[in-house]
Amino acid sequence: MADDKKLNRRDFIQNSMRTTLGIAVVGLGGLSMLRSKGENWVWQIDPFKCTWCGRCATSCVMTPSAVKCVNAYDLCGYCDLCTGYFKNGVKDLNTGAENLVCPTSAIVRKFIEEPYFQFDIVEKLCIGCGKCVKGCTQFGNGSFILQIRHDRCKNCNECAIARMCPSDAIKRVPANTPYMIKSDFIRK
Amino acid sequence: MNKRPIIIFLLLMAAIIVFVIYKDLISKRPENRSVNPYEYDVVKYKSVDSAMVRYKEAQVISLNTRAPRGLAYANRKLYIASDSLLQVITVDGKEVNRAKLPASPSCITVTDQSIFIGFNDFIAAFDLNGKMTGRWKPLGKKTLITSLAVKDNLLFAADAGSRKVHRYSTDGKYLGVFDGKSAKDSKHGFIIPSPYFDVAFNHDGELWIANTGKRALEQYYDNGTFRTFWSNDEVGIEGFWGCCNPAHFTFLPDGSFVTSEKNNVRIKVYKPSGALDCVVAPSEKFPNEELAPALATTPEGDIYALDFQKKEIRLFQHK
Numbered sequence: 001m002a003d004d005k006k007l008n009r010r011d012f013i014q015n016s017m018r019t020t021l022g023i024a025v026v027g028l029g030g031l032s033m034l035r036s037k038g039e040n041w042v043w044q045i046d047p048f049k050c051t052w053c054g055r056c057a058t059s060c061v062m063t064p065s066a067v068k069c070v071n072a073y074d075l076c077g078y079c080d081l082c083t084g085y086f087k088n089g090v091k092d093l094n095t096g097a098e099n100l101v102c103p104t105s106a107i108v109r110k111f112i113e114e115p116y117f118q119f120d121i122v123e124k125l126c127i128g129c130g131k132c133v134k135g136c137t138q139f140g141n142g143s144f145i146l147q148i149r150h151d152r153c154k155n156c157n158e159c160a161i162a163r164m165c166p167s168d169a170i171k172r173v174p175a176n177t178p179y180m181i182k183s184d185f186i187r188k
Numbered sequence: 189m190n191k192r193p194i195i196i197f198l199l200l201m202a203a204i205i206v207f208v209i210y211k212d213l214i215s216k217r218p219e220n221r222s223v224n225p226y227e228y229d230v231v232k233y234k235s236v237d238s239a240m241v242r243y244k245e246a247q248v249i250s251l252n253t254r255a256p257r258g259l260a261y262a263n264r265k266l267y268i269a270s271d272s273l274l275q276v277i278t279v280d281g282k283e284v285n286r287a288k289l290p291a292s293p294s295c296i297t298v299t300d301q302s303i304f305i306g307f308n309d310f311i312a313a314f315d316l317n318g319k320m321t322g323r324w325k326p327l328g329k330k331t332l333i334t335s336l337a338v339k340d341n342l343l344f345a346a347d348a349g350s351r352k353v354h355r356y357s358t359d360g361k362y363l364g365v366f367d368g369k370s371a372k373d374s375k376h377g378f379i380i381p382s383p384y385f386d387v388a389f390n391h392d393g394e395l396w397i398a399n400t401g402k403r404a405l406e407q408y409y410d411n412g413t414f415r416t417f418w419s420n421d422e423v424g425i426e427g428f429w430g431c432c433n434p435a436h437f438t439f440l441p442d443g444s445f446v447t448s449e450k451n452n453v454r455i456k457v458y459k460p461s462g463a464l465d466c467v468v469a470p471s472e473k474f475p476n477e478e479l480a481p482a483l484a485t486t487p488e489g490d491i492y493a494l495d496f497q498k499k500e501i502r503l504f505q506h507k
Contacts, residue, residue, distance in 0.1 A: 054226035077381025079401060081421070083430045088233055088423040103226065114375035115401070129226035138230050139423075139430030139451050141382050 040175040043159045047145035047182050049169035052130035052137065056146055059164040060128070066153040067128030067146050067161065069106070069121045074183035075143035078116040084136030084144045085109055085119055101135050103127075123149065142182065150178050233423050234452055236470040240425065243468040243491065247503035249281040258296035258305075259494035259501065261484035263316070266492065266501060269293035269305050274318050279503075287318025297336040297343075302358065304343060306333035311345060313360065324360045335386045335436075339393050342410060346397065348385035351378045353397060355412065366412025368399060384435035384450060384480065390443050390460075398437055403428035405437065405445065405462070418462030425456070426464050435480030440489050448493065450480035455493060455504070468504050469493065 007015075045056075045067065056067035080093055085107050090099045095109060106125035110118045128146060136144035148170075162170035173180065253270040260267040265284070268275045272292055276285035295306040302321070303314040309331040313322040327333075332349035342363075343356040355363040368377030378385070379401025386398040395408045404419035420427030428434055434447035444465055445458040453474035457465040468491055474481075481493035481502070491504040 052228070054224040057226055058222075058224075077401070077431045079381050079431050081403075081430070088230065088429070101228065115379060131226055131228040134228045134230065137451075141431050 041172040042150055042155055042175045042178050043148050043153065043162060043170055044173040044178060044180050045146050045148060046169045046171060046180055047147075049167050050130070050133070050146055051167045051169070052134035052146070053166055054129050054131070055164045055166070056161050057127045057129040059161045061154060061156060061160050062152060064126070065128040065161075066148055068123045068126045068149050069128065069130070069132055070145050070147045070179075070181065071119055071121055072143045072145060072181050072183045073118075075141050076119065077141045077143070078112060078118060079140065080115045080117055082109070082117065082119055082136070083139035084132040086135075088135070088139070101131050103129065103131065107132060119144075145180075145182055147179055147181075150175075233429075234454075234471040236425050236454075236467055236472075240467045241470055242466040242507055243504040244507050245469070245473065245502055246490075246505040247281075249277065249501040249503075251275070251499045251501065252283075253499060255292075256494055256496055256499055257293045259482045259484050259492060260296045260298040260303075261486055261492055262298035263300065266484070267296055267298045267303060268494070268501070269296040274303065274305065274314065276318070281501075285318055287314070290320070290323065294333055295335050297338055299338050299358075304336050304338060304358075306336050306345060308332055309349075311336065311343070311356070311360075313358070322360050324356070325362070327354065332383055334383055335388070337387045337389050337395065339389045339395070339410070344387050344395060346385040346387040348380045348383040351380045351385075353378075353387060353408075353412065355410075364412065366408070368397065368406065368408075368414065370414040380432070382432045384432045386434070386436050388438050390439040391441060392443065396437070396439075396445075398434050400432040400435065403433055405434065405447075420462065420464075425454075425467060425470075433480075436483050438483045438485050440485055440491075441487055442489075446483055446485060446491055448480040448483055451478050453477045453480060455481065455483070455491070469502075 057065050060066055085101060086093060086099055087101050104125045104127055106122045108120045108122060110120060112118050130146050133144045133146055136142055159170060251268060256268055256270040258269040264279060266277050272289045274287045274289055275283060277283045290312065291307045293305045293307055297304050303316065305312050310326040311324045312320055314320050330349045331347050333345050334348045335346040337344045338358060341358045343358050345354045347354055352365050352367045354365050357363060378399050381401050384400050388396055390396060395410060397406050397408060399406050402419060403421055404417045406417040407415045409415055423429040428449060430451060433449040435450040437445055437447045440446060443460040447458060448455045452471055454471050455468035457468060459465045477497045479496045481495050484492045489506060493502045495502055
């Protein structure tokens, strides 16, 4: 009787294979569940890598582009002579179109107190060309940055502007932290 | 003769050629891209007539430090405040002293007898061996001390956080503060949009302060009364442009101003009248830098520039 209960080699191998298969199935199922519950990813522009080439305005599948200028107010100097707002070399700091960097007048200059001005972006007008960002970064504090706005981004599988970006500044970021504002993180 | 291998080889080669041409067509090479209709050309503002550059880079001293913060020249030595260290090096680049500091420094100035180091919200005095002789009372949470200047027994500390200049005696007694308003009803005094706020005495003992938001250099009496200023809002080489320039300045023995600018980084010499004299180092000397170098001059007229990003001290001498 004792001999009948003794595990022979064939049974041992069969049991081992069943156990291994079971662990693999349960493991794969668990992993799939974890992945399905894991975070989503969205496209975003690293402002420290961006070279303001203007491709965001022309390469995005959206018209106008889903890329917009954002002012990181923490960094803004509220300057009267804002180099993201005024063209280089202007003599009179007035809001005449010939003095402005923005081709669509998407930046509003609002007086705060002498001599400080606040600069707000009208997203409806902004086409994401990055001219203001270049002016601000090259001559000012660099508070203007380009960001992909997720209320309009289609989150394409292969982002058209990421493909064209000459500085590989566009990358996937977790959807729960979808923006990369300069004042919130520092250059790596 | 069996031609099949040759045909396969030729087909394979043709496929490779087609693939390479295709990859080249879709590559992101600059030549492959269409003209950018939104190009904003700022390069033209960085070019300088080479005849204006009258200094040459004569020496580079690499610093063994993580984060240099301030530079001073005195007693034929260079004093560098960095990390949490005070380093003293000879003009040959040999370190002769190193002392630990109580916090991360923000600026430094040196006299014949003492070293004064500004930290974010307080100042400390040291003897020339690096031993701390006094730690002065902190100025408050909004304070960010960015520059110090000493004349006789007076010390002036530029505070970019509160946009004011504090006045001390060199033994640490607080004497007062001024905000740069030229009159009581002036709407503003110092305009400091970023932490660049420099103060220095020229060789005649006149106090000069960089009002960077107005791109101006302003002179004050020792009691804080505004006296005069000069400025030049000009994007070209003649003036200062953008936010917060001149970020740093100092004086040559003849009273000329030596200025350094941030973003479009360049070092220039202005005559005591404020007219541009010459260029020390054009933007091309700082191709990847955006921080304005701190400056120090020698009695011989040499100019030392602390390149914060390369962690180097660069010596510029007249050609």
